[in-house]
Amino acid sequence: MARRTKAEAEATRESLLDAAEAVFYEKGVARASLREIAHTAGVTRGALYWHFEGKADLFQSMLERVHMPFEELVEAIPDEQRAEGHLDEIRLACLQAIDRLERPQYKRVHAILLHRCEFFADINPVGMLAELSREAVAATLPRFEAARSAGELRPGLSAEDANQLLHATLRGLIHGWHLDTSAFSLAETGSRLVDQWFRLVSADG
């Protein structure tokens, strides 16, 4: 086929990523063929290999579209929700994360990352999840320490333990939700449990 304009090329790139999301979600990454992804995007494998080096590169690029660093979550806290203390700021950021995880694209990509891909070639989803986890853990720890210094944390509970417990709880909550997203609503049940958790670890809970 003929050469397309730059904007058109970018559009095919995006549609390839969209198609990858759909096909990865439906078939799993390993059983998804590049042929089907290209076909879903309305192009051929030629286009795919032009924009990406292969399945691994495609997968990686797909993930980069949904990265959400903790600081971004903090900034995304709406103005009407004013944080009362350090603990409360973490809580509100968690609620922001929960809110985003229910959005279709995040949900689908997360489902792929959690249950629809095995490590392959250069891409190691376990390592990627581990990296994201470390990033999040490192971002919240100083806030828990600040909360500790301010006396917001329950006596006998260290900042490190509270931090690890929070991430374990969130991770488990999200994984559990992804086991059956129709079983409960993240927005409702999830945020209620998160609120309960913060009440349990706060000094005046």
Next chain:
Amino acid sequence: MARRTKAEAEATRESLLDAAEAVFYEKGVARASLREIAHTAGVTRGALYWHFEGKADLFQSMLERVHMPFEELVEAIPDEQRAEGHLDEIRLACLQAIDRLERPQYKRVHAILLHRCEFFADINPVGMLAELSREAVAATLPRFEAARSAGELRPGLSAEDANQLLHATLRGLIHGWHLDTSAFSLAETGSRLVDQWFRLVSADG
């Protein structure tokens, strides 16, 4: 090759399951070939197809070797650890689970189930995880309700919420550990966090 005795046949079946564990763990389920599994077990695909219907059946059979129902965990609580109340019984059972999850076979199979398999053909690992989860949640709920009635639970915390929080925390803890099993020891860090958790939710914590 010639017909083997019944005992020998059972031995090859077991060695095929062992090989499946090893190859699934190394390559992931989707990229693991039955040829390599058979070769690792020291036989050919003929033997594999004799004992199992295919990869799905092999996978399923592999999982059945490591199932651990909650009641079994309760019974496995050593005599020197006497449970003080309902909450404490749940706690001790959790510690039993943690203990088992560090054993090589459980650890490997769990790693496969969590991060090294995609759903395929008739087998749906997400559904299987969901089923195991439901089973565990259903097993602990009545105990939390008993704890609630006995006044062991923190005021303002329902049995349902406590139950969901526990399973979220455990699931997150285990998933997090599997992201990098060298990062921390489940036996040490895990049981410390579990103890902390039960302290947080208990009325006299």
Next chain:
DNA sequence: TACAAAACATACATCCATGTATGTATAATT
């Protein structure tokens, strides 16, 4: 002791995925 089925190994047919090489029309550049 004979025989049928067990417990595999071997061979074959089929299919599909990946990677790369090559073709091609057009957008961008000079």
Next chain:
DNA sequence: AATTATACATACATGGATGTATGTTTTGTA
């Protein structure tokens, strides 16, 4: 206006995996 690189499509070469059919001993059994 001519040229070049772009943005793909098409074609080809290769390889490996699955499923099944068929062989081959030997074991359990009647």
